[in-house]
Amino acid sequence: MHRGTSHVEKFAGISGNKDGLPELPDGEFLPPMELSCVENYFKEQVASQYKDRHVIIARCAHVTEPQDIHRQQGRTQCQQRSLCQRGCPFGGYFSSNASTLPWAAKTGNLTLQPNSVVHSLIYDEQKGKVTGVQVMDAETKEMTEYYANIFFVNAAALNTNLILLNSTSDRFPNGLGNDSGLLGKYVAFHNYRGRINAEYDGFPDTATDGRRPTSAYMPRFRNVFQQDTDFLRGYAVGVSSDRAASRDTDGWGTDLKKGLLNPTWGQWYVGAHIMGETIPKESSYVSLDTQKDAWDMPLLKISMDYDDNDEKMLKDFFEQMTDMYTKAGFTNIRTQDSKQAPGLDIHEMGGVRMGKDPKTSLLNEWNQLHACKNVFVTDGACMTSTSTQNPSLTYMALSARAVDYAASEMKKGNLS
Ligand SMILES: Cc1cc2nc3c(=O)[nH]c(=O)nc-3n(C[C@H](O)[C@H](O)[C@H](O)COP(=O)(O)OP(=O)(O)OC[C@H]3O[C@@H](n4cnc5c(N)ncnc54)[C@H](O)[C@@H]3O)c2cc1C
């Protein structure tokens, strides 16, 4: 495991089990959350039928046992209420608001500049590097230039592409660092179109308690050690189970409380969704529109779609899950293809991809623009493939690694 990943895992706090799977390496984990009895049953059924398929508890950035490093960030234990997207008052799950921003503030060197829309980077032809950034105040629309020695462009994958494409100069008429003409190209994402639901009539005396903010997970099992399907790459599967409950909400006070706390339990439901790797292609790209937004930024045109590989992968997901559900004795199996457009998925990547050859990539091994060494991109824009895992931990590890490198290069006087 790379030092950067280990560093980030300990800092962010990742709960998980050391599963010992080559296709999903173990990390520095806090105690795992638990599988429900139905998920555990499914795990056993899958393990008994397929030697290469594994159902595990998903690893997640929730503090299940706070360490000193988390307390120092002002965070405490996750209460398992699954309200994380509202912003966790306990700092139970990792986010920049709960973790990295307060940590940076503690150094005394952090300046937050809210309401700032980065318009473009300023390239100095004489110096052969970027010297500043043009920023518009979102409220007053006033433009200010800020100067620095090093720039990290991390506006999330597609907006990083937008800012670089919008940073034009005589040296880089098609966008900063874009000598290869590939800026904005080879964009990909995760395919979340497929769901498969079923029912299970076992475990009638058991129910879940609390709201676990994660699920069970099946790491990719297709084309891992050899090409064994008619499509490329593979998919991971998120699996969860729940039991229907109806609650009597008539009455007031004690009666209402009793009704809420003593539900009538119904059937167990099982649901699974695909997280499929889509293949980055030159024909999948983002580019600048002629139309601008209220902050003088061109709109970003996104040109990408599903292809034959995605359709075959989705079909395989439905077939394989149907098979596994059937073998586990699940009934009333229903598949659902949302056909949602790319962009409704949440893991966009690419456009400023890394690589050894400046003719086929934009960034070098340290996430530095080949053609402009004092600019780093360490968000999803740097990715060359999407794999089948949630990607943010990798971005964070790449960021820690690139920052370490940039700081040491700066000390050596190579980036000043
Ligand atoms: C619903 C949802 C669930 C997700 N779940 C997971 C998960 O379980 N695991 C996982 O690994 N990932 C998950 N992701 C993906 C994860 O959120 C992203 O990978 C991660 O936030 C990327 O971090 P970032 O810093 O690159 O971008 P962001 O967190 O998006 O931060 C970019 C920042 O740049 C700002 N910005 C953009 N353009 C400009 C500009 N021109 N000027 C100034 N500021 C600008 C934005 O306002 C934003 O604050 C999920 C995403 C969503 C939407």
Ligand code: SF4
């Ligand atoms: S479930 Fe989510 S919101 Fe609740 S404590 Fe845990 S991290 Fe915070």
